[in-house]
Amino acid sequence: MNNWPKFLPFPASWGKGFALSSGFWLIVSFLLPGYYYYYYRFSTAYWYIIRNSDSKGAIAFAWLCQIPLFAFYHWGLTKVAEWVEIRRHNQQPTVTVSAWLHWREGIIAFLMLPAAIVMGIPAIAFLMLPLRDSSSRIVALIIGTAIASAYLYHFRFAKLLKIILKFLWIFYANLLKIFELLLVPTLTGTPFFLLTVATTEIVPQKLLPLTTFLLVISVFLSGIVGYAALQYWSAHLVNWAAKWWPTDFPGNSRIQARKAWKHNKTAASQSFVRHTTSWHLAANDTTYLIYFNLSAIVLGAIAIRLFGDPSKWSETGKEMLGCVVALVWVAQWHFWGWRREVEIASGEPSAKKRSPNRNLPAPDPVAVELNQLAAELGDVRMKPVRKPPSATKKPKSQQAQWYVFRSGKAEGPYTKRQLRDVQQITDRTKVRAGEAEWQRAGEIPELAQFLTQKK
Incomplete structure (x- = not known):
């Protein structure tokens, strides 16, 4: 995918866009004719006699349906990926996908759909110009909204939504x-x-x-x-x-x-x-x-x-x-x-109220005792009783602050070297630093860069 054009959505984005668009407009088209099919007794005029109140109800229902639909899509794709991984490596997958991730996809699709419809209006209008019958117009609605949805997925519109909602x-x-x-x-x-x-x-x-x-x-x-x-x-x-x-x-x-x-x-x-x-x-x-x-x-x-x-x-x-x-x-x-x-x-207490000596290491009792003996013997040369903070502070790669999500619970803390040598994490393993949110190891630049180093 390195040679893929930057302004052209990936196949995964196209798949999500068409799934979102077709799922919404097909539900709307099925609901509205279904109601008037019974009401007008096989009349073909129901396409042109849709009242505004009834269309609002159908649109709202179809919009809400995207949450369980996309949660089901994500669950199904996860099961397929797990099956492929089991067949390829002959072992159970190391990372379990939580139920929240399935529902998160549904919520993202629910929030993205109005923006996709609004942004897809030019494409929908262009595709509808040569069309006359209602079935073709449904296809135009699906394609126009799918194009806008694919670009929204491609440019990470979900991250923008997260920032706005936060x-x-x-x-x-x-x-x-x-x-x-x-x-x-x-x-x-x-x-x-x-x-x-x-x-x-x-x-x-x-x-x-x-x-x-x-x-x-x-x-x-x-x-x-x-x-x-x-x-x-x-x-x-x-x-x-x-x-x-x-x-x-x-x-x-x-x-x-x-x-x-x-x-x-x-x-x-x-x-x-x-x-x-x-x-x-x-x-x-x-x-x-x-x-x-x-x-x-x-x-x-x-x-x-x-x-x-x-x-x-x-x-x-x-x-x-x-x-x-x-x-x-x-x-x-x-x-x-x-x-x-x-x-x-x-x-x-806040950092401003802390004493400047608060973060200093504790004095070495052996060095304190030696200084006392030297003073009793008349020696004025004293040895430092505290090690400099740079000597006592461990390198960041040796700090045990990382947790690994395994078997439905957090394990740790581990150092970065332990993550690689003991836990043998991959780019898809869920990790976190301290009380931060869970992320895949490949999404953390600091950790991904460390894992690429040789032992």
């Missing part, structure tokens, strides 16, 4: 966190607010400022308790999810890393009142709630200064101001609040 997930996760910070004090402070409203007729007018102050303090303190309770039970939820989450499914390494945090470890052995990390996290949430309110007040004051009376603002102006405030809140939490929360929950 960005959207980070954005919406921060929005959900901000919504949580705003909602918890509202829920916990509602009883105090209702109590204040109920007692307004009883409390004298002179005590109204004091009542308002007590209401604010009560809402503030109840919000802290609500934050702490939410953090405490979220630790239990993560620990419970880590027990049944499949090893080969995405997010498993992240859940296992969260389970190893100090916050999650101590939640299993300490009560809610004594769980200090939950209260520290609640204080962090409260701090950023104050920051959010202050930033909203500042932005509102700037808007009033620039645009005048808020009552005269248009709905568009108010929505734009709300979007700006939300973006500022997201930025505050993403760049400062979340990092502080990870630092508290994991129990590891």
Whole structure:
């Protein structure tokens, strides 16, 4: 494939493109005539009397069908590849394909199909120009969409989708966190607010400022308790999810890393009142709630200064101001609040607060004792009691940080040399460094380059 033209999709991309296009348009064509075949009693006019509502249902159903269809395609091709490998090498394949990889192909096809149809409109229109009958138009739809799908597969459109979805997930996760910070004090402070409203007729007018102050303090303190309770039970939820989450499914390494945090470890052995990390996290949430309110007040004051009376603002102006405030809140939490929360929950201080001597190796007790004897004998020459970090740090190729996915579980850690000499991994063996995501060894440049070296 070295001489294959760069802008021409590979045969595998063409196969995926035609499978996606034909699977979608054939299902649509079968569903719509099937409905009108019975409704119009063998009438041939149903092709021209398709109502918009019925076509939407058929298109939505055909679109959803691509997920199980492509999962089945990938499963079948995997079984064929395993059978060929067994026949060729007379042994079972060393790498097992997880169920998630099958469903991932279906999800990629599901997300790629709308883009393929939109990008295939020019080809579809060009192919439909000389056609008159409906059957030929279905063929034109299939070919036009297949061409666009093949190029999308060829240029790794799935990676772009992954980047976009990851960005959207980070954005919406921060929005959900901000919504949580705003909602918890509202829920916990509602009883105090209702109590204040109920007692307004009883409390004298002179005590109204004091009542308002007590209401604010009560809402503030109840919000802290609500934050702490939410953090405490979220630790239990993560620990419970880590027990049944499949090893080969995405997010498993992240859940296992969260389970190893100090916050999650101590939640299993300490009560809610004594769980200090939950209260520290609640204080962090409260701090950023104050920051959010202050930033909203500042932005509102700037808007009033620039645009005048808020009552005269248009709905568009108010929505734009709300979007700006939300973006500022997201930025505050993403760049400062979340990092502080990870630092508290994991129990590891940030790198900026670490002492410069923290990473130095421990002193050699023999060298310390020899220096003491030399000092007693009057010798002022002292030997270094610490080895330089460069002498104590192992080369990267000798660090045992690699794990191998074998028989449905992770084995390791191993060094790179052990991966090659002991585990005898191939380019298709699944490996990972530390808590990273599983990848094939051939997809990791650092590991692939090491494996090509001679013993």
